[in-house]
Amino acid sequence: MVKKAGVLGATGSVGQRFILLLAEHPDFELHVLGASPRSAGKQYKDAVQWKQTDLLPENAQKIIVSECKAEAFKDCDIVFSGLDADYAGPIEKEFVEAGLVVVSNAKNYRREPGVPLIVPIVNSEHLSVIERKLAVAKAEGKSKPGYIICISNCSTAGLVAPLKPLIDAFGPIDALTATTLQAISGAGFSPGVPGMDVLDNIIPYIGGEEEKLEWESKKILGNLTKDGTDFAPLSNDEMKVSAQCNRVAVIDGHTECISFRFAKHPAPSVAQVKKVLSEYVCEATKLGCHSAPKQTIHVLEQQDRPQPRLDRNRDNGYGVSVGRIREDAVLDFKMVVLSHNTIIGAAGAGVLIAEILKAKDMI
Amino acid sequence: MVKKAGVLGATGSVGQRFILLLAEHPDFELHVLGASPRSAGKQYKDAVQWKQTDLLPENAQKIIVSECKAEAFKDCDIVFSGLDADYAGPIEKEFVEAGLVVVSNAKNYRREPGVPLIVPIVNSEHLSVIERKLAVAKAEGKSKPGYIICISNCSTAGLVAPLKPLIDAFGPIDALTATTLQAISGAGFSPGVPGMDVLDNIIPYIGGEEEKLEWESKKILGNLTKDGTDFAPLSNDEMKVSAQCNRVAVIDGHTECISFRFAKHPAPSVAQVKKVLSEYVCEATKLGCHSAPKQTIHVLEQQDRPQPRLDRNRDNGYGVSVGRIREDAVLDFKMVVLSHNTIIGAAGAGVLIAEILKAKDMI
Amino acid sequence: MVKKAGVLGATGSVGQRFILLLAEHPDFELHVLGASPRSAGKQYKDAVQWKQTDLLPENAQKIIVSECKAEAFKDCDIVFSGLDADYAGPIEKEFVEAGLVVVSNAKNYRREPGVPLIVPIVNSEHLSVIERKLAVAKAEGKSKPGYIICISNCSTAGLVAPLKPLIDAFGPIDALTATTLQAISGAGFSPGVPGMDVLDNIIPYIGGEEEKLEWESKKILGNLTKDGTDFAPLSNDEMKVSAQCNRVAVIDGHTECISFRFAKHPAPSVAQVKKVLSEYVCEATKLGCHSAPKQTIHVLEQQDRPQPRLDRNRDNGYGVSVGRIREDAVLDFKMVVLSHNTIIGAAGAGVLIAEILKAKDMI
Amino acid sequence: MVKKAGVLGATGSVGQRFILLLAEHPDFELHVLGASPRSAGKQYKDAVQWKQTDLLPENAQKIIVSECKAEAFKDCDIVFSGLDADYAGPIEKEFVEAGLVVVSNAKNYRREPGVPLIVPIVNSEHLSVIERKLAVAKAEGKSKPGYIICISNCSTAGLVAPLKPLIDAFGPIDALTATTLQAISGAGFSPGVPGMDVLDNIIPYIGGEEEKLEWESKKILGNLTKDGTDFAPLSNDEMKVSAQCNRVAVIDGHTECISFRFAKHPAPSVAQVKKVLSEYVCEATKLGCHSAPKQTIHVLEQQDRPQPRLDRNRDNGYGVSVGRIREDAVLDFKMVVLSHNTIIGAAGAGVLIAEILKAKDMI
CATH class of the missing domain: 3.30.360.10 (Dihydrodipicolinate Reductase; domain 2)
Structure with missing residues (x-):
C-alpha cells in the first residue's frame, strides 16, 4: 500500500530533492508539503525557486504549501524533514510528540539517546531500538508512538x-x-x-x-x-x-x-x-x-x-x-x-530509510 | 658579478618559467637557451608557444635556440634544466661531465648517491657535500668539477x-x-x-x-x-x-x-x-x-x-x-x-638554489 | 523488427556515446563495433578506455572489435560513424559503395551534393532526396543503394x-x-x-x-x-x-x-x-x-x-x-x-535520424 | 605633492581594491577609510574580511575606520567611493555639497546631467565640463566647488x-x-x-x-x-x-x-x-x-x-x-x-581618473 508522505522544508535544497525522489516513487505519494509561513498558502510551484536538473514534477506543482505544524501532517504515514538546523529542533519535536514518524536530515537529534542515526546501507539493524519501543507500546495497548530517525552527515x-x-x-x-x-x-x-x-x-x-x-x-x-x-x-x-x-x-x-x-x-x-x-x-x-x-x-x-x-x-x-x-x-x-552526497548522504538516504521502515512494518 | 645562465628544455612549461624568473634577475643573465633539434636555429619567440601570464621577456625573444649539447653551453656559469625525464638522463650527464653546473627539475638523478636533492628553504646545508667535493678538487689542483643539484618534486x-x-x-x-x-x-x-x-x-x-x-x-x-x-x-x-x-x-x-x-x-x-x-x-x-x-x-x-x-x-x-x-x-x-608548485616546487626553487650557490661561491 | 547496428570509431568519445544510446534501444541491436587495427580482435571492454558517466553496457563488453571494413559490417541495417575526420573519408565511401547506410558524425561529406545534412528535429524532410533515389532504384529493379546521412556540427x-x-x-x-x-x-x-x-x-x-x-x-x-x-x-x-x-x-x-x-x-x-x-x-x-x-x-x-x-x-x-x-x-x-552538444548535436542526433529512417522504411 | 585620499565603502570588495592600489601609490596617501557604523571605530584590519590575493597593506591596517560623513573626510583631496548603490546616493551627494571631489564606482549618478562618466583610457577629455565649472567658480571668486566623477560599468x-x-x-x-x-x-x-x-x-x-x-x-x-x-x-x-x-x-x-x-x-x-x-x-x-x-x-x-x-x-x-x-x-x-573588470572596469579606473585629475590640476 502506498504510504502518505509529508516533506518539511519543502522549498529548500534538501526538500526539493525529497520531492524529486518521492514524486514517482512506488511506495510513497506526496501528501503535504511544509515550508515557512512566507510560502504557506501558495501553490508549491509559486513558492519554490526550483534549482534541480530535473523539472519540477507535475504532481507537486499545485500542492498548496502548508505551515510546518503537526496538525497539517496528521494523515502522513511518514514525514521527511529537510529543515535547516535553526528550525528543525522544536518542529521535529512537536511532530514526534504528535505521534508522527520523522526521517530528518537535520543534525539536531543525531546525538540524542534512543534516536537511531542511520546510513541505510550500513546500520539499518540499529532500527531495532525503535522496533522494540513499538512492540512495547503495542504490548501495553498504547497507541503507536511517534519517533524520529536521523540521516547521517553526508x-x-x-x-x-x-x-x-x-x-x-x-x-x-x-x-x-x-x-x-x-x-x-x-x-x-x-x-x-x-x-x-x-x-x-x-x-x-x-x-x-x-x-x-x-x-x-x-x-x-x-x-x-x-x-x-x-x-x-x-x-x-x-x-x-x-x-x-x-x-x-x-x-x-x-x-x-x-x-x-x-x-x-x-x-x-x-x-x-x-x-x-x-x-x-x-x-x-x-x-x-x-x-x-x-x-x-x-x-x-x-x-x-x-x-x-x-x-x-x-x-x-x-x-x-x-x-x-x-x-x-x-x-x-x-x-x-x-x-553521492545528496543521495546516500542526504535526501536519498532518507527515502531509503523510509523504504526500510515500510519493509519492516514500522510505518 | 652577473652569472651567465643557460636553460635546457627552454620551450617547455618549466623552461618558460625559468626564463620569466631569470629575465630580469639581478644575479643572472640569459645566455643560452637549449631545446629540441626541431627548435634549434630559430629565434626563441618563434620556437616557443608562450603560455605564461606574463609576456615573453624582450631579452629572451631573439635568442637563437641551441641544441642541448654541452658545447653550446660551455660559457655558462650555471645551467637550469627543465627537460622532460625522457630526455634529461643522458643530456644532464653530458653537461656535468663537461664540467658544467646543472640545477635540474627532472627526477632522473634525485636518488643518485652524492647528488643533493634540495628544497632551498629547507635543506640548503646539504650542499656541503658538493662544497667538500669542490674543495677536494681545488686542494688536488684539479679543475673545478661539474655537478648537478636536483630540485625536489613539487x-x-x-x-x-x-x-x-x-x-x-x-x-x-x-x-x-x-x-x-x-x-x-x-x-x-x-x-x-x-x-x-x-x-x-x-x-x-x-x-x-x-x-x-x-x-x-x-x-x-x-x-x-x-x-x-x-x-x-x-x-x-x-x-x-x-x-x-x-x-x-x-x-x-x-x-x-x-x-x-x-x-x-x-x-x-x-x-x-x-x-x-x-x-x-x-x-x-x-x-x-x-x-x-x-x-x-x-x-x-x-x-x-x-x-x-x-x-x-x-x-x-x-x-x-x-x-x-x-x-x-x-x-x-x-x-x-x-x-606554490611552480615556484618553490619547481623552476622558482631552481633559481633560489642558484642564488644560494652564488652566495656560497659555488659557481 | 529490431535493426542490426554497426558503430565505426567505436572506441572514441562519439563512438562510446553511440554505444550507450544503442545498448538498450528498442529499435536497434549492437551488431558490429569497428575501430583501429590496434583495437581489432580485442573484446570491446579491453579495447576501450571507457570515460562515460554510465557504466559500459554489458551487451557491448564482449563484442570482438572489428576493423573498419565494409565486409565486416555487411549484415548491418545501419552503421553509425563516430570516426575522426582524418579517417572518415575513404572508410565511409567504401561503406556506401558496398550498399550500406551510414549515419555519420564526421564533417567530411556534409557539403557533398546529394548528401542530406540533418538535424533530426529540424529538417528531416530533407531525407526525401534519398527516398526519391531509393524509389528510382526500386523502379529500375536495382538493388537498394547505399547512402550516407550527415549529422550537423554540434x-x-x-x-x-x-x-x-x-x-x-x-x-x-x-x-x-x-x-x-x-x-x-x-x-x-x-x-x-x-x-x-x-x-x-x-x-x-x-x-x-x-x-x-x-x-x-x-x-x-x-x-x-x-x-x-x-x-x-x-x-x-x-x-x-x-x-x-x-x-x-x-x-x-x-x-x-x-x-x-x-x-x-x-x-x-x-x-x-x-x-x-x-x-x-x-x-x-x-x-x-x-x-x-x-x-x-x-x-x-x-x-x-x-x-x-x-x-x-x-x-x-x-x-x-x-x-x-x-x-x-x-x-x-x-x-x-x-x-545538448553530444545528444542533439552529435551521437544522439545520429540515433534519432536512424529512428526516422526506420519509421520511413528507409532501412 | 602627495594628495590625501579617502575611501568610502572601504571594507567592501571595491573598497579593498582601492586600498590595495592606493597603499603604495606615489600620488596618494590613504587618509580616511569610511565604512558602515558597524565598522566605524575599529582598526581597519579588524573591520575588514580581507579577501584579496595580496596581503592587507601595513599602512592601512591600523587606520581607524570612520563613518561615511563628509566631516570626517574634509581634509581629503580626493575621495574614492566603493559604496553599494543602495547607500551611495545620499552619501556621495553630501560629500559633493561639502566641496569634496568624489570618484565613484557606484551607478547612481552616471546618467546625471553634468556628471562625467569616464573610462580613463577613453574619454578623459569629457573632464573639460568640470574644468570649465572650476574655472567659472574661480573667475567668480567662489571657493572651489565639489564634484563627482563616475567610473563606468565594468x-x-x-x-x-x-x-x-x-x-x-x-x-x-x-x-x-x-x-x-x-x-x-x-x-x-x-x-x-x-x-x-x-x-x-x-x-x-x-x-x-x-x-x-x-x-x-x-x-x-x-x-x-x-x-x-x-x-x-x-x-x-x-x-x-x-x-x-x-x-x-x-x-x-x-x-x-x-x-x-x-x-x-x-x-x-x-x-x-x-x-x-x-x-x-x-x-x-x-x-x-x-x-x-x-x-x-x-x-x-x-x-x-x-x-x-x-x-x-x-x-x-x-x-x-x-x-x-x-x-x-x-x-x-x-x-x-x-x-580587466576590477582594474580598468572598476577601482583601477578610479585611481587612474584621480591621477588625471591631479595631472590637470583639478584636485
Whole structure:
C-alpha cells in the first residue's frame, strides 16, 4: 500500500530533492508539503525557486504549501524533514510528540539517546531500538508512538559504508583518518558556497564537519546497549578518528582519502579486503527495497578511480565506490571512497530509510 | 658579478618559467637557451608557444635556440634544466661531465648517491657535500668539477618546509601522512591534465607522485653520512610516510592535509609548534638571496586558510603557508600546508638554489 | 523488427556515446563495433578506455572489435560513424559503395551534393532526396543503394532548431548573428581541451567552427532544388550569418546568444515568436520515434534561463531550450539557445535520424 | 605633492581594491577609510574580511575606520567611493555639497546631467565640463566647488576602449552588438555569484547589465553640448547598441565578442583598423600618469587570443587586449575584446581618473 508522505522544508535544497525522489516513487505519494509561513498558502510551484536538473514534477506543482505544524501532517504515514538546523529542533519535536514518524536530515537529534542515526546501507539493524519501543507500546495497548530517525552527515555516510563490512569480517578498527574533498551541492544554493571560494581554489574548512564525521562514525559503527534499548557509540579508545575536511570545485560527490588500522593483527590482505567489500550486500537490498543498490560497494580496479563526475551515479547514487585499495605505511590500509552526497548522504538516504521502515512494518 | 645562465628544455612549461624568473634577475643573465633539434636555429619567440601570464621577456625573444649539447653551453656559469625525464638522463650527464653546473627539475638523478636533492628553504646545508667535493678538487689542483643539484618534486617541497624546523626543534618525526590536493599547472599544458578530468571532478591519482613524496621527504629530512660525502635518507623505521595524491581544479598551488607524530613524547604544544614555524628563517634568507622569502613560513590563524587562490603568492611564491594547526586524534598534529608548485616546487626553487650557490661561491 | 547496428570509431568519445544510446534501444541491436587495427580482435571492454558517466553496457563488453571494413559490417541495417575526420573519408565511401547506410558524425561529406545534412528535429524532410533515389532504384529493379546521412556540427544543431519554425511561420531570416559558449565534451577527452585552457579561462576560438556554423545553417535551413534531387543552400544574399565561437568551462551543453532579422516587415511580436516556438512539433515526434522529444523547443520565461547545468537534459537532451526572447536594437530579435552538444548535436542526433529512417522504411 | 585620499565603502570588495592600489601609490596617501557604523571605530584590519590575493597593506591596517560623513573626510583631496548603490546616493551627494571631489564606482549618478562618466583610457577629455565649472567658480571668486566623477560599468569600459580610436579615425559607428562573457569578481564575494551557478554552468543574465552597457557607451562615445557645459549622449539613431550579457566561470577579466558597422562606407580595411588600434595612445599616457598603460590597446595576432587568464594583466590591467579582428558578414567588423573588470572596469579606473585629475590640476 502506498504510504502518505509529508516533506518539511519543502522549498529548500534538501526538500526539493525529497520531492524529486518521492514524486514517482512506488511506495510513497506526496501528501503535504511544509515550508515557512512566507510560502504557506501558495501553490508549491509559486513558492519554490526550483534549482534541480530535473523539472519540477507535475504532481507537486499545485500542492498548496502548508505551515510546518503537526496538525497539517496528521494523515502522513511518514514525514521527511529537510529543515535547516535553526528550525528543525522544536518542529521535529512537536511532530514526534504528535505521534508522527520523522526521517530528518537535520543534525539536531543525531546525538540524542534512543534516536537511531542511520546510513541505510550500513546500520539499518540499529532500527531495532525503535522496533522494540513499538512492540512495547503495542504490548501495553498504547497507541503507536511517534519517533524520529536521523540521516547521517553526508561525509560520514561515505566513510562508514566500506568500514562496516570490514569490521564485521575482521574485527574492530582502532584508528582511522579521513581527508575529504567535498562537493558544493551539500551547502545549498542561496548562497551556498560562493563562486569566488570555489573557482581555482579550495576551502580547507567546513564548519562543524570534522566533528560530525568523527563523532557520527562512532555511533554508526558502534553497538547497542546490552538491553537493546539504546546506542553505545565507540569510545576514543576503541576507535580514534581524525578528519580533515575540504570543499572543492565539484558539484556532486564527496571523495574521501582514508586510512585505517585493525585492532587485531596480522591484518587481512588487500585481496581479502577487496573480497569482503565486493561481496557486501546491505540489508535494504536483501529486503528488496526499491532504491537499494544492486551493488552496495563498487570496488574499482583502475588506478585513477573513483572520480566524482564519472562514478557518483552508480546505482542511482545509492552505491558507494571504493578504489586504490592498498597497504598504508602508517596504518594498515588506505583507499579512496566516493559517495553521492545528496543521495546516500542526504535526501536519498532518507527515502531509503523510509523504504526500510515500510519493509519492516514500522510505518 | 652577473652569472651567465643557460636553460635546457627552454620551450617547455618549466623552461618558460625559468626564463620569466631569470629575465630580469639581478644575479643572472640569459645566455643560452637549449631545446629540441626541431627548435634549434630559430629565434626563441618563434620556437616557443608562450603560455605564461606574463609576456615573453624582450631579452629572451631573439635568442637563437641551441641544441642541448654541452658545447653550446660551455660559457655558462650555471645551467637550469627543465627537460622532460625522457630526455634529461643522458643530456644532464653530458653537461656535468663537461664540467658544467646543472640545477635540474627532472627526477632522473634525485636518488643518485652524492647528488643533493634540495628544497632551498629547507635543506640548503646539504650542499656541503658538493662544497667538500669542490674543495677536494681545488686542494688536488684539479679543475673545478661539474655537478648537478636536483630540485625536489613539487608536492615534496611544501610538505617538508614546515617539518624541517619542527624536527630541528622537537626531534624526529616517526610517522607522517599527507593527502594532497594538487594544482594542474605542474603537469604542463600540451596536453597536461585534460579539461574533462578537471571540471566538476577530481583525479585521485598522479602517476609516481606518492612514491616521490614518500621517498624524497626521507632524503631531504635525512642527514649526511658521517664523513659528510653523501646522504643518509631516513629509513622506514625512522620515519614512516604515507601519501595520497589527488589532482584538483586549481591552476597553481598545492594544498596538503598532513598529520604527523614526533618520536619523543610528550609532544610539544600547538603554541610551541606555531612559534617554531613562525620564527623559522631559512638559510637563503640569512644569506640575503634575492628571491628568498622574507617570511619562510606563514602561520595563518583564520580557520579557513590557507587557500590556494588567496595565499599561493606569499613572498612571490617562495613562502609556504600553514594553517589549521591542531592536535590529531591518531598522530600528534594535523595541519594544512600550501605551497606554490611552480615556484618553490619547481623552476622558482631552481633559481633560489642558484642564488644560494652564488652566495656560497659555488659557481 | 529490431535493426542490426554497426558503430565505426567505436572506441572514441562519439563512438562510446553511440554505444550507450544503442545498448538498450528498442529499435536497434549492437551488431558490429569497428575501430583501429590496434583495437581489432580485442573484446570491446579491453579495447576501450571507457570515460562515460554510465557504466559500459554489458551487451557491448564482449563484442570482438572489428576493423573498419565494409565486409565486416555487411549484415548491418545501419552503421553509425563516430570516426575522426582524418579517417572518415575513404572508410565511409567504401561503406556506401558496398550498399550500406551510414549515419555519420564526421564533417567530411556534409557539403557533398546529394548528401542530406540533418538535424533530426529540424529538417528531416530533407531525407526525401534519398527516398526519391531509393524509389528510382526500386523502379529500375536495382538493388537498394547505399547512402550516407550527415549529422550537423554540434553548434549548428542548436542554432537552427528555433529558426526553422520561425521561418516556416514568418518567412525568411536575412541576417543572423550567433556568439557561442561551447562545452568541452565535444572535443573528446584525450586530450580534448586542456585543463589549463579551461580553468579560470575562455578560449575565444574553435578551429573551423565558425565556418561550419555559418555554412551548415544555410544548407539545413535551405530548400531542395526544383526537381527534388539535391539541396539548394541559402546564398549569402538570402541569409547573412556571422558566428563567434568560444570554448568555456562547461562539460555538456552549448549556449548560443543569437540575434536575427526577418526579411519581411513588420516583424512578428515577441508573443508571436514564443507561440510559434512553443507549438512546434518536429516530424520525429509526429512519427512516434522512440527518442523524439515530447517538447521540441522549451520556451523558458525565467530571466536567467536556460543554463547548461540545469537545462541541457530536457527531453533526454533531444529538446532545445530557448530563453530571454526579446527585441533587438540592431536586428529584430535576440534570444539564448541551449542544446545538448553530444545528444542533439552529435551521437544522439545520429540515433534519432536512424529512428526516422526506420519509421520511413528507409532501412 | 602627495594628495590625501579617502575611501568610502572601504571594507567592501571595491573598497579593498582601492586600498590595495592606493597603499603604495606615489600620488596618494590613504587618509580616511569610511565604512558602515558597524565598522566605524575599529582598526581597519579588524573591520575588514580581507579577501584579496595580496596581503592587507601595513599602512592601512591600523587606520581607524570612520563613518561615511563628509566631516570626517574634509581634509581629503580626493575621495574614492566603493559604496553599494543602495547607500551611495545620499552619501556621495553630501560629500559633493561639502566641496569634496568624489570618484565613484557606484551607478547612481552616471546618467546625471553634468556628471562625467569616464573610462580613463577613453574619454578623459569629457573632464573639460568640470574644468570649465572650476574655472567659472574661480573667475567668480567662489571657493572651489565639489564634484563627482563616475567610473563606468565594468563591461562598458572594455567595449568602448577600441571603439573610441576607431570613431576618431573612421567616423561614427551606427550599429554595435556585444555578447559578453563576464568574470565573477565584479559581483563581490559575500555571496557574489553562487558556486552552484558557476561550476559547469553559465548564467545568461546579469541584472541591469545590458541596459548599462547600452546606455553608458552612448554617453562615453558621445560629445559635449555646444556650450561645453554638459554631455550629449548619442541617440539610438546615431548608434544602435545591443548587448547580451553572460556570467561565466572566470575569476577576473571580461571577454566581449563584438560586431559593429561604420556609418560611412566603404569601411576601412582590417589592416587599417589594426593600425589605428595599435597606435592609439590615451591621454593619461601622454600626461605621464603613474598607472597609465604603456600600450593602451594590445592587438593580438594569435587566433586563440585574448584569453582572460593569460591576457587580463597586460599593463597591470590598464591595457585592453583585442584579437580576432576580422570582417563580419552582417555588420562590418567583429573582434574579441578583453579587459580587466576590477582594474580598468572598476577601482583601477578610479585611481587612474584621480591621477588625471591631479595631472590637470583639478584636485
